[in-house]
Each structure stands twice: as C-alpha cells, then as structure tokens.
Amino acid sequence: MGIPTRLLFCCLLCWNLFAATAQTSSGLRLNKKQQALALLNQTTLTASTFWQNVNPELFLANLKRNAEQPVFLYAGRNTNFCGYAAVGYILLEQDPLGYVQFMLNLYKHGEATYASVRxxxxxxxxxxxxxxxxxxxxxxxxxxxVFFFTLADHYKGYLNLLHLNYKRDRELGLWAATNLSKFNRMLRAMMQTEIRCIGYDLVRVKQKHLVDSLQKKLLHGDVFLYLNNSILRKKNHNKVKKHIPTHYVVLKSISEENGVITLTYWDAGFTTLRQIDQKALNSLLFGISWSVRNR
Known part of the structure; x- marks a missing residue:
C-alpha cells in the first residue's frame, strides 16, 4: 500500500470514527429526551409546600415544553437571568432527563442535587x-x-456582594447579575466537562482571525459569547451598561464573506441570525467560553 493510499485510508478511518461518535452522541440525547418526556407523562403534582406560588399544572407543562423544545427557554424582557438561561438551554440539549429529575425534586422537596452540587x-x-x-x-x-431563581440564589460573584439576599424585584438588578468567572463556574458545575475561556468583564476580546477561531471551537463543543447587549437588541439598560457586557448567548454558527460576518446564536428564547462587520464584532465581544467535549 503506497503512502497516498495509506493517507487516504487514515483520513477515511478518522472520518468514520468522528461520524460514529457524533451519531452515538445524538442517539443518547434523543434517548434521554424520550425518557424525560415519559417521566413527565407519568408524573402528577399537587401544590407544593415549598413553592407556594408555583402552579403545579403550569410547572409540569413548562417542563414538558422545555424538554421538547429547549430553544424556547425564555429569560424575560428585563431580568438579569440571561446567563442562567444559557446554562439551562445547554443542560436541556444535553441532559433533558437529568434536568427534569432535578426540577421535580426541587419542586417536591424544596432542594435538589445535580452533578453532586446541592x-x-x-x-x-x-x-x-x-x-x-x-x-x-x-x-x-x-x-x-424556579430554575432561574434557584441558580441566581446559589451562585455568587463579585457583582452580587452588595446584594447577596433576595428582595422583591432584585432579579432586575445586581442580585441576579452574572460576571464571566461566575458564568464559567456554573457551566463547569452543570455541564460536567472542561470549560475554557478568554476575555474579561471590562476588557474586549482581542484575537486575530476571530471568526476562524470561533469556527474551530464550535467543532469541539459548545461556544458561549459574553456581549455588550445594547448593540444586539434594545433593552432597558442605563448609560453605564451601554459600555459594558450585559448578556450571554450560545453561538450556533459563524461565517465571513466579503467583510460581512454572519452569526447564528441562541439568545434566551430565540434563535437569531445577524450580520455585522468585524468592527462591530470587536466592539460587542468581551468574553468567549467554550467546552471541549469532542477532542
């Protein structure tokens, strides 16, 4: 067997192994989704003594909708829940059964454990x-x-130090805010995989060949962007917030042609396609977090 033939054989073997791994991973996720829906279909809930204002019928219907269509997980118009929504979206994509079991235990007992975290x-x-x-x-x-409030109450970063305890409407302010290192801690705890990150809370990402780099990261796992949200969509941010990162999205794809960058990303209830130039991307991007599941 000549060298070109051996190289071709090796390439085909690697591709088949990659395809088989991807197919197996997809099959496992589908199986977990089916198990999650089966569990919900056989579950009935009564009013909770722990969550007195949570409607059991709405709670179950919400869980079922999330398991069926994670894309619709919605963080609200003006809350600071977007970081928790991004974590929840990936959790629903990868472990819907674990999510459902966690949420049912949380409802029934007022506390629950996921991935060894109570x-x-x-x-x-x-x-x-x-x-x-x-x-x-x-x-x-x-x-x-229930999910957003639970995560916001559990995980704390320096932005939360002056507002550690919840009071009415604090989901709109610093009590629920998520800085980059806190976001990465949540990802590591909930995703149970290696999470890498570049960027800072107040300094924009500076990286050559940014589009190519993001494309490569998408090949290995999930990619999260920490953004200045005022550039992407309008929200009730004050003048100070317009100059700092305020938002997390899940990157689905990115490409560049003739200086125009096309982004597809999941954004707290919506999948959005947006075209921007390199200057705008550099202006809005403060952090990149990514998993390295498929190496």
Whole structure:
C-alpha cells in the first residue's frame, strides 16, 4: 500500500470514527429526551409546600415544553437571568432527563442535587417564584422561574456582594447579575466537562482571525459569547451598561464573506441570525467560553 493510499485510508478511518461518535452522541440525547418526556407523562403534582406560588399544572407543562423544545427557554424582557438561561438551554440539549429529575425534586422537596452540587434556595426566593409579572412569556413559565431563581440564589460573584439576599424585584438588578468567572463556574458545575475561556468583564476580546477561531471551537463543543447587549437588541439598560457586557448567548454558527460576518446564536428564547462587520464584532465581544467535549 503506497503512502497516498495509506493517507487516504487514515483520513477515511478518522472520518468514520468522528461520524460514529457524533451519531452515538445524538442517539443518547434523543434517548434521554424520550425518557424525560415519559417521566413527565407519568408524573402528577399537587401544590407544593415549598413553592407556594408555583402552579403545579403550569410547572409540569413548562417542563414538558422545555424538554421538547429547549430553544424556547425564555429569560424575560428585563431580568438579569440571561446567563442562567444559557446554562439551562445547554443542560436541556444535553441532559433533558437529568434536568427534569432535578426540577421535580426541587419542586417536591424544596432542594435538589445535580452533578453532586446541592441547591437549596432560600425562603424569599421560593416565595417569589411563580409571581413574576410584566416579563412576557416568563410570567406563565413557572418552572423557568424556579430554575432561574434557584441558580441566581446559589451562585455568587463579585457583582452580587452588595446584594447577596433576595428582595422583591432584585432579579432586575445586581442580585441576579452574572460576571464571566461566575458564568464559567456554573457551566463547569452543570455541564460536567472542561470549560475554557478568554476575555474579561471590562476588557474586549482581542484575537486575530476571530471568526476562524470561533469556527474551530464550535467543532469541539459548545461556544458561549459574553456581549455588550445594547448593540444586539434594545433593552432597558442605563448609560453605564451601554459600555459594558450585559448578556450571554450560545453561538450556533459563524461565517465571513466579503467583510460581512454572519452569526447564528441562541439568545434566551430565540434563535437569531445577524450580520455585522468585524468592527462591530470587536466592539460587542468581551468574553468567549467554550467546552471541549469532542477532542
């Protein structure tokens, strides 16, 4: 067998192994989704003594919708829940059964464990979940409220130091804010995989061949972008926030042609396609976090 033939054989073998691994991973996710839906279909809930304002029927319906269509996980219009939504979206994509089991235990017992981490939300948080108003679809999504409030109550970063305890409407402010290192801690805990990151809370990412780099990261796992949200979509941010990162999205694809960069990303309830130039991308990007599952 000549050298060219051996090279071709090796390339074909590597491709077949990669395809088989991808197919197996996809099959496992589908199986977990089916198991999650089967569990929900055989579950009935009564009013919870821990989550007094959470409607059990709405809670179950929300869980089922999330398991079926993670893309619709919605963080609300003006809350600071976007980081928790990004974590929840990936959790639903990769482990819907684990998510459903975690949420059912949280509802029934007021606390639950996921990936060896124990979550025990405080009474103030448990009293508030189910009462959110004027945040669009989040108003009706009781399970999402429980999930977001639980993560915000559990994980703390330096932005939360002056607002450690929950008071009414603090989901709109620093109590729920998520700096980059806190976001990465959540990813590592919930995804149970290696998470790498470049970037800072107040310094924009400076990297040559940024589009090529992001494309390569997408080949190995999930990619999260930490952005100045005022450039992507309007929100009730004050003048200070317009100059700092405020938002997390899940990158799905990125390409560049004739100086125009095309991004597809999941953004707290929506999948969006956006075209921008290199200057705009450099202006809005403060952090990149990515998993390295498929090496």
């Amino acid at each position: 979550y025990k939300p405080t009474a103030a948080v448990r009293k508030t979940a189910g009462t959110i108003l004027y945040e669009g679809e989040l108003d009706r999504n009781d399970a999402d409220q």
